[in-house]
Amino acid sequence: MSIVSEVRTGRISVAIVDGVATVEICNPAQRNALTKDMCLEIQKLMPRLDADPDVAVVVLRGAGGTFCAGAAISELASVLVDPQEDGSSVDHLSAADAAVGSLSKPTVALVDGACMGGGWQIASACDFIIANERAVIGLTPAKIGIIYPRPGIERLIRLVGHAKAKYILLTGQTFSATEARALGLVADVVPSESFEEKSAALVSTLRSRSRFSMHSMKRLMDLTDACGSGAAGLDQEWAKAWAAMPDSPDMEIGINAFLTRQQPRFTWRPVG
Incomplete structure (x- = not known):
């Protein structure tokens, strides 16, 4: 079964094959950056996958050679602080994060290429991240004058500790896949030439458990x-x-x- 949901800019698609739902972030014009509509689509999609008896494992990845450049700069305000009629605001990125994190089924993020800002937050909502050795990861809110969302900061602290979390966020540096693994940002790094093969083997292992x-x-x-x-x-x-x-x-x-x-x-x- 294959479901594709088109949105105004970019799309979120899912293909379900042999018990594995592969969810793909696709917005090539903006390096797979997440728009408000894409965040809303993730929120709608995840409960459907959780309720689907044919789905045993959920895989999250980016289309092409990029995972996700984070929240779309052109829609940054509407993604992170969307104003509501009652005077409050909604962080759609963190709502998408929560939707991924609420899945009862095992979830894996396969990170290839750039995984920046909110891209890492969405990836880290999965149970663990497997990175291609050519992946680069950066949490860069300090470069554009914003605050990283609270769920992302809290998870970052749990994963890497206070000192490393401050180092990562306050410097806004970009790290190689091996550096990211040493910091605790990803669970494992796979050589580029065998990334697809080893990722498929890992997912197959989860499927058999x-x-x-x-x-x-x-x-x-x-x-x-x-x-x-x-x-x-x-x-x-x-x-x-x-x-x-x-x-x-x-x-x-x-x-x-x-x-x-x-x-x-x-x-x-x-x-x-």
């Missing part, structure tokens, strides 16, 4: 990250997940496959 395991562990890790390990109610969530484990068909399937040295074929699917 237990969806019960991935959904449960992702949810528990996200709750721990958001609330802290000692937060009220977290023990109950862990207890519920632990109690559900023996009832999942995947546990028996996985054990039997291991004992018989076969590839497991997990059957658990999310409800609702």
Whole structure:
């Protein structure tokens, strides 16, 4: 199945093949920069993918040789501080970020070429980022006199720590893929000549794993990250997940496959 949504400037497209939804940011005239309409389209698309039983893994990437140049400069105000009738404003970039981050399914950002500003914020909303070794990453709000959105700053601090976060944001420097990995901005770097092959292999690996395991562990890790390990109610969530484990068909399937040295074929699917 393939869905393509056209917008006024640029588009967000998704192709679903064999359980993998590949979401593509496409705005070549502006190096795949995100417009307001593109951010709105991401917000509409993600809940549909989460509810689609045919989708097991979501991949986010940019069209061509660029991931995303961030928020479109020509629409920067409407993307970040869109005024509303009640006098408030809406940060559509962070709303798109939240839509990606709310997916219960495993998500991977494949970063090739430039990943700048809000592009990194959207990529980092995925569970992890795999970068082509030729990728360049920069968080550059200080170069244009704006403040990086709060969700992006908070995630940056969690990933790299306070000192490195300040270094990255206050200098506005651009980093190579290997430098970005050392800082903690990406999970791994893949050689350019094997980027597509190794990325496909990684996605295929995720596709073959237990969806019960991935959904449960992702949810528990996200709750721990958001609330802290000692937060009220977290023990109950862990207890519920632990109690559900023996009832999942995947546990028996996985054990039997291991004992018989076969590839497991997990059957658990999310409800609702």
